[in-house]
Amino acid sequence: MTIVSTSYSRRSFLKTSALAGGGLMLSFSWLAGCASSDEELLTLPKEWFDLNSYLKIGENGVVTIMSPNPEFGQNVITSMPMVVADELDVDWEDVIVEQAPHDPAKFPDAMLGQFTGGSRGVATKWKALRTAGASARHMLRQAAAQKWNVPAEEITTSAGMLRHASGKSARYGEMASAAAKVPVPKEVKLKEVKDFKIIGTSRKNVEGKKIVTGKPLFGIDYWVDGMLIAMIVHPPAFGMRLKSADFAVVKAMPGITDVFPIETLPNEQERGAFDTNAFPQLLAVVGRSTWEVMQAKKSLQAEWEPAPASSMVVSGFGNKSTVTVPAGLEDSASHLTSMEAAAARPGRVVRKDGDPAGAFKRAAKVIERSYSAPFLAHNCMEPMNFFAHVTADRVKVAGPLQAPGFIEPTLSARLGVPADKIDIEMTRMGGGFGRRAYSHYVIEAALISQKVNAPVKLLYTREDDMSTGIYRPSYHATYRAALDADNNLIALHVKAGGVPESPLFANRFPAGAVENYLAEDWSIPSNISIGAFRAPRSNFIAGAEQSFLDEVAEAAGKDPIEFRLELLRRAKANPVGKNNEYDVDRYRGVLELVREKSAWANPPAGVSRGVAAYFCHASYAAHVLDLTIENGKPVVQRVTSAIDCGIVVNADAATNMVQGAVIDGIGNALFGGMPFKNGAPEKTNFNTYRMIRMPDAPKAIDVHFVKSEVDPTGLGEPPFPPIFGALANAIYKATGKRLYKQPFVGETPVLG
Amino acid sequence: MAIFTLRINGKTQQVDVAPDTPMLWVLRDHVKLVGAKYGCGIAQCGACTIHLGDTAVRSCSIPVSAVGDRAITTIEGLSDDGDHPVQKAWLEHDVAQCGYCQAGQIMSAAALLKKNLTPSDADIDAAMRGNICRCATYVRIRAAIKAAALQPSRT
Numbered sequence: 001m002t003i004v005s006t007s008y009s010r011r012s013f014l015k016t017s018a019l020a021g022g023g024l025m026l027s028f029s030w031l032a033g034c035a036s037s038d039e040e041l042l043t044l045p046k047e048w049f050d051l052n053s054y055l056k057i058g059e060n061g062v063v064t065i066m067s068p069n070p071e072f073g074q075n076v077i078t079s080m081p082m083v084v085a086d087e088l089d090v091d092w093e094d095v096i097v098e099q100a101p102h103d104p105a106k107f108p109d110a111m112l113g114q115f116t117g118g119s120r121g122v123a124t125k126w127k128a129l130r131t132a133g134a135s136a137r138h139m140l141r142q143a144a145a146q147k148w149n150v151p152a153e154e155i156t157t158s159a160g161m162l163r164h165a166s167g168k169s170a171r172y173g174e175m176a177s178a179a180a181k182v183p184v185p186k187e188v189k190l191k192e193v194k195d196f197k198i199i200g201t202s203r204k205n206v207e208g209k210k211i212v213t214g215k216p217l218f219g220i221d222y223w224v225d226g227m228l229i230a231m232i233v234h235p236p237a238f239g240m241r242l243k244s245a246d247f248a249v250v251k252a253m254p255g256i257t258d259v260f261p262i263e264t265l266p267n268e269q270e271r272g273a274f275d276t277n278a279f280p281q282l283l284a285v286v287g288r289s290t291w292e293v294m295q296a297k298k299s300l301q302a303e304w305e306p307a308p309a310s311s312m313v314v315s316g317f318g319n320k321s322t323v324t325v326p327a328g329l330e331d332s333a334s335h336l337t338s339m340e341a342a343a344a345r346p347g348r349v350v351r352k353d354g355d356p357a358g359a360f361k362r363a364a365k366v367i368e369r370s371y372s373a374p375f376l377a378h379n380c381m382e383p384m385n386f387f388a389h390v391t392a393d394r395v396k397v398a399g400p401l402q403a404p405g406f407i408e409p410t411l412s413a414r415l416g417v418p419a420d421k422i423d424i425e426m427t428r429m430g431g432g433f434g435r436r437a438y439s440h441y442v443i444e445a446a447l448i449s450q451k452v453n454a455p456v457k458l459l460y461t462r463e464d465d466m467s468t469g470i471y472r473p474s475y476h477a478t479y480r481a482a483l484d485a486d487n488n489l490i491a492l493h494v495k496a497g498g499v500p501e502s503p504l505f506a507n508r509f510p511a512g513a514v515e516n517y518l519a520e521d522w523s524i525p526s527n528i529s530i531g532a533f534r535a536p537r538s539n540f541i542a543g544a545e546q547s548f549l550d551e552v553a554e555a556a557g558k559d560p561i562e563f564r565l566e567l568l569r570r571a572k573a574n575p576v577g578k579n580n581e582y583d584v585d586r587y588r589g590v591l592e593l594v595r596e597k598s599a600w601a602n603p604p605a606g607v608s609r610g611v612a613a614y615f616c617h618a619s620y621a622a623h624v625l626d627l628t629i630e631n632g633k634p635v636v637q638r639v640t641s642a643i644d645c646g647i648v649v650n651a652d653a654a655t656n657m658v659q660g661a662v663i664d665g666i667g668n669a670l671f672g673g674m675p676f677k678n679g680a681p682e683k684t685n686f687n688t689y690r691m692i693r694m695p696d697a698p699k700a701i702d703v704h705f706v707k708s709e710v711d712p713t714g715l716g717e718p719p720f721p722p723i724f725g726a727l728a729n730a731i732y733k734a735t736g737k738r739l740y741k742q743p744f745v746g747e748t749p750v751l752g
Numbered sequence: 753m754a755i756f757t758l759r760i761n762g763k764t765q766q767v768d769v770a771p772d773t774p775m776l777w778v779l780r781d782h783v784k785l786v787g788a789k790y791g792c793g794i795a796q797c798g799a800c801t802i803h804l805g806d807t808a809v810r811s812c813s814i815p816v817s818a819v820g821d822r823a824i825t826t827i828e829g830l831s832d833d834g835d836h837p838v839q840k841a842w843l844e845h846d847v848a849q850c851g852y853c854q855a856g857q858i859m860s861a862a863a864l865l866k867k868n869l870t871p872s873d874a875d876i877d878a879a880m881r882g883n884i885c886r887c888a889t890y891v892r893i894r895a896a897i898k899a900a901a902l903q904p905s906r907t
Contacts, residue, residue: 214787229781693881
C-alpha cells in the first residue's frame, strides 16, 4: 500500500476555478456541435460536481476526466485519464475525456508544467493522476459513510459503485453532490499494482472516432468568426536579416488586409531555455483566406543582408548564461570538415576511469571508427501554426504546442500583459517530436493579432516549417577500443561533438563496464538554430555506439548480445567509476528478452540480423532487426523489440508508440538529412526531403514489454535511438559493409 | 473571383473564389470542411487526399476551376457516421498516433479498396506511398487495410 500526500486543497482549487471564469473550461467550445458519437452514447448529466482539478462526476455517474498535458500522438489523452479512472475505480465506459487548458494552479509542476516531451508526460504526472483518482474515491466513500452511518473503511468500491456489507449500495453519481462537500484528504492510499484494473489494459484512443471522421481537432482547424489568416516571411538563410521590403504591391493584392514587419524577440529581452529563434525579425502578411495570403507572400519583395554576431541572455532551469550567435553563412561541407578537424584534436575530458593511455599502449588490437550524421528537420505533418486574439484586457491563444508553461512567461514579457490575463488553449498537435516545445510562433501570432486588432490564425507553409530552424544538430563521434590478447575489452575511448553541441553521455553504458575509459567532448558554434528532436543526442550517439560495439564484438570473436551481457555482468559485479547512470539489471533484461523473443539463436533462413540496445530517458530498449536485400535495397522484414519502461499504462497504445519509433528511426537512418549551403537549408519540402513511406516500412514489428512494477519511466523516445544501430548492424551482415555516415541510403527520387 | 458550383459529399454548394484556388483551401476556408489537411501544398504528402469521383486526388494541387461537375467526397462524407469499413478498421487497429495524416490515409485506402477487393502488399505499397505518416504508423495502416478488405460491404 502506498500513501501519498495530496498536493492540492479544495480552497486553492476553488480559487483557481473562479479565476478561469468558474467551473472547468471546455477546451473546444467551438466544437460544441461535434461531440463524438462515443460521448453521445453517454447520457450527459444534468449537473456536474467537481471533486478536484482532474475530475468531475455527474449525478448520473458519468465522469469527466481532464487530461492535463497536450497531445501529439503519444496518446496521453487516453493513458493519463486511464490512470485517474483506475484509482477512482470507475468503469472506463462511463468516462468522458477533455483536454485541459494551460492552468499551472490546477495542474502544478514546478519544473516542466503541462509539458509533453522528454518522455516525461506519464512519469511526471503519475503521482498526481493517481492521487486525483484516489482522493476523489476517498471523498465518495466518506460521503457514503456519512449517509449510511457506517465507517468509511468498510465501504468498498468497484466500477463506479459504493458498497457496504450491510447491503447498502450507491452509484458514484448519487454520492457526487455530497462528496464534493467532503474535505479533500491530506493524504490518501493508492492501489497496489496487482489491483490495477484499467492500467495495463488496452483502451482505444479516446479521440479515434474524431480522427477517422475528420473532425476539427488540430490547431490548423481552429476558426472563429472574423478571423484573419497570417503568414510570415523570414530570411532565406541563417546568418541573414531583413534589410528592406516593399509592401505596396502585396498590399494591393486580392484579399490582403495588411503587411508589416514584426520583431518577436528584441535582443535585449531575456530568453527562456525554449525561446530559441533564429529569425526574430519577420514580415507578416495578413488577409482573408489562406490561398490569397499564400500568393501574396510569394510576391513579397524583400532585401536581406548578412547579420552580425549577436549575444543574448538565456535563463532556464536555474541557469543563466550569455549565448553568442556567430555571424556567417554556413554550409554542410564545411561543417563536416570542421567536425573532422575538431575530432582530430584533444577534446574536453568529461570522464576518465583507470589508465586509458596505458591500456591502449599495451593492447593486442585497437579498433578506431568515426561516425557522423547531418542536421534533421522535425517535419511535423501539421506545419507550425497558432491562433491569437489580443485585446486590450485579455490575450487568448490556442493551438498546437508541447510546453505552454515555457512560452507563457515569454509571451507575457513581450506583450507586457500579466500571465493571469493570458489564456492558452491546447489543441491536438499534428506531431511534435520536440519541435513544438519551441513555440516562438505563439509570440508571432499574438503580435500580429495585436497589430491588426483582430483574431488571427498564423500558418507556416511547409517551406517555412522546414526552413525556420530548431533542427536536430549535426554530430560526429570517434570511438576507440582496446582488446587484449584474450579479446577482452580493456579500454574504450569516445570523443564526440557536433554543430553546435556534443551528443556525449559520458556516464552511460559502456561506462562502468570497462576498466579504462575516457570520454571527451567538443562543439562548434553555429547560427543554425537547433532544438530537441526525439531523444536528443541519444538519437545519434546510440547508433554510433551500438554499431561500434557490434564491430568490437566481431573483432573479439564474440556473439554481439553475449558480448554486451558480458560487459553488463562486469558492471554489475564490480562497477568501474562513479555516476553510472543506467540500471544494469533493466539493461540486461531487455537484451535477454529480445534474445528470447527474436529466437536469436535460430534466425529465419535468408535474413540478416542486427541487434542494438540503449538506455535513455530512464527506460531501456533493445531491437533485433531482420532484413533482406532486394534489388539492391534493404528491406526490413521484421523488428523484434523488447522494452522496459516500467509499468505500461495502455498496452496497445504503447505498442503503437514503439512501432512508430522503430519506423521513424529506420526512416531517419536511411534517408534523413538537412543539408545547408550559404546558410540556406537546401530542402524545403517533401519532394526533396525524403521521408520514410509505406514501401520502406518493416513488414512486421513485434513489441514485448518487460513485466515491471516500477513506476512508468517513459516511452516516446527510448525505442528510437537504438534502431539506428540495429539497422546498421543488419545491413553489415547482409552486405559486408559497415556504415559510418548517415543517412545510409541518401537521396533517390521518391515520387514522380 | 468567380462563382463555382460544386458537388461536395452529395450536397451542391457555391463558392466565390479565384479560379486557381486549390480545392484544399476551398474546402477548408470556404466550405469549412477541415478533414482534408494541409501538409506540403505540392502533392507530395497526401494529407489533403479527397475523392474526385472514385479517384483519390491531392486536393492541394487541384484548382477549383478544374473540378467541373465531378462529385467530391471528403473524409466527412466518406460515411454517415464514421462507419465505412476502412474507418472501422482504423478504429479497430487503433492506427492513429497524432492523427493528422489519417484522413488522407483513409481516403487513399478507401479508393484503393473500391478498385481492388483483395490488394496485395505490393498493391498497398503502390496505393499508399503518396501518403506520409510522420508518426510512422505504417504497419497498422497496412493491417487495417487488409482487415477492411475482408469486410463484405466497403462501398
